[in-house]
Amino acid sequence: MQSKSVLERVELAPAEEMIFAGDGVRLSGQIDYPAPLTRRSSFPLMFILHHAGSDDRSGYANFAQAGRAAGYAVFRWDKRGTGKSGAGGRGSTVQDAVNAYEIALDQPGIDHKHVVILAQDAGAGMLGSAFGLFARVQMPYGVVLATNTLDEEAIVAIESRVLVLMGQNDWNTWQKFGKLSCDAHNHAYKHGAQYYVAPNADRMLIDPRTGRFHFGADQSLQDWLKTV
Numbered sequence: 770m771q772s773k774s775v776l777e778r779v780e781l782a783p784a785e786e787m788i789f790a791g792d793g794v795r796l797s798g799q800i801d802y803p804a805p806l807t808r809r810s811s812f813p814l815m816f817i818l819h820h821a822g823s824d825d826r827s828g829y830a831n832f833a834q835a836g837r838a839a840g841y842a843v844f845r846w847d848k849r850g851t852g853k854s855g856a857g858g859r860g861s862t863v864q865d866a867v868n869a870y871e872i873a874l875d876q877p878g879i880d881h882k883h884v885v886i887l888a889q890d891a892g893a894g895m896l897g898s899a900f901g902l903f904a905r906v907q908m909p910y911g912v913v914l915a916t917n918t919l920d921e922e923a924i925v926a927i928e929s930r931v932l933v934l935m936g937q938n939d940w941n942t943w944q945k946f947g948k949l950s951c952d953a954h955n956h957a958y959k960h961g962a963q964y965y966v967a968p969n970a971d972r973m974l975i976d977p978r979t980g981r982f983h984f985g986a987d988q989s990l991q992d993w994l995k996t997v
Contacts, residue, residue, distance in 0.1 A: 789872045792860035797853035798826065798846025798869060800876045803837045812842040813883035813910075815994070816873045818866055820890030820916070825852030831974075831982035832887055832915070832990070839994035841885070844873035863899050866892075867906060874907050885994065887913040890972070897923045904928070911997045913990065916972055917946045921953035924962075931962040932993045934986050936970030965989040 784801045803812060815836040817829050826845040836843040846869045847854040849862065874881065886909045888896040893914045896903065903909065911930040916939060924931070931954055935943040947964035954962035967983040970976055976983045 785876070787872065789868065791849060791854070791857075791865035791868050792862075794849045794857040794860055794865065795855040796846060796849065796865060796869060798844060798872070800842055800844045800873065801833055801837055802842045802878065803840050809878075811878050811880040812840065813885065813994075814873060814876075814879045815841040815843045815885045815887055815913075816870055816909075817843065817845045818886055818888040818892035818896055819848050820892050822890075823851055825854075827852070829889075831987070832889075835982075835987050835990045836887075836994060839991045841994060842876070842879060844869070844876070863895060863902065866895065867899075867902050870903055871906050881907060883910050883997075885909060885911040885913060885997065887915060889915040890918060893918045894923075897926045900926045900928065911993075913993070915974060915986075915990075917941070917950060919950060920945065921949050924950045924954050925957045927954065928958065930960040930997055932990070932997075933962070933964035934967065934974060934990065935964065936967050936972055936974050936983070936986075938970060939972045941972075963993065 784799055786799050788795060788797055817832055825847040829845045833843040833845055849865060850856040884907055886896060897919045909929050912927050913932045915934045917933045917935060933947050933951055935947045943966045947966055951962040951964045967974055967986040970983040974983050974986045
């Protein structure tokens with residue numbers, strides 16, 4: 770029997786669960802393909818890099834939904850000690866993330882020329898300090914810094930297109946971690962870093978008036994993903 774084509778595999782399995790090795794720990798994740806599925810041979814990829822909280826992959830459903838709506842396959846996973854992943858005191862969480870990135874890129878139907886890393890909060894700090902490790906696996910075509918923690922000096926480590934999403938009520942001021950950080954990145958590179966400030970939104974880009982992911986942040990992310 771002939772093996773199924775990439776397109777057939779994608780159509781039959783829009784969401785796929787997987788187990789993979791971290792740094793001395795078993796990790797669990799999933800890839801979600803765009804819905805409704807289009808007849809394409811490959812999809813751009815959005816890889817999600819967690820913040821420092823105890824959320825498992827379900828905590829990133831808002832970003833995953835935005836990515837899929839923009840036509841991306843989205844890879845999200847459970848950090849060690851959360852969700853379906855194992856726990857372990859030894860090993861590097863940075864290496865866990867790099868391993869997850871490698872697994873994401875190895876999934877069927879991925880367009881390696883259009884890979885975006887979305888890093889939230891402490892994930893932005895991790896990406897800034899270890900960008901070379903991710904770039905050696907695959908240079909990202911773009912980077913989304915959601916609730917950015919990289920200041921004017923740290924953000925220049927990100928040698929890629931950049932979108933910064935900040936809540937107006939984040940305790941890190943959008944003037945410094947949005948405007949000034951993007952100004953510094955644009956001074957260093959010609960990629961055209963952009964930022965969006967979500968009115969009334971908290972640190973996690975939740976609108977307190979609705980209790981949901983901020984509509985403006987959602988739309989800004991989708992628009993940027995579609996045009997990057």
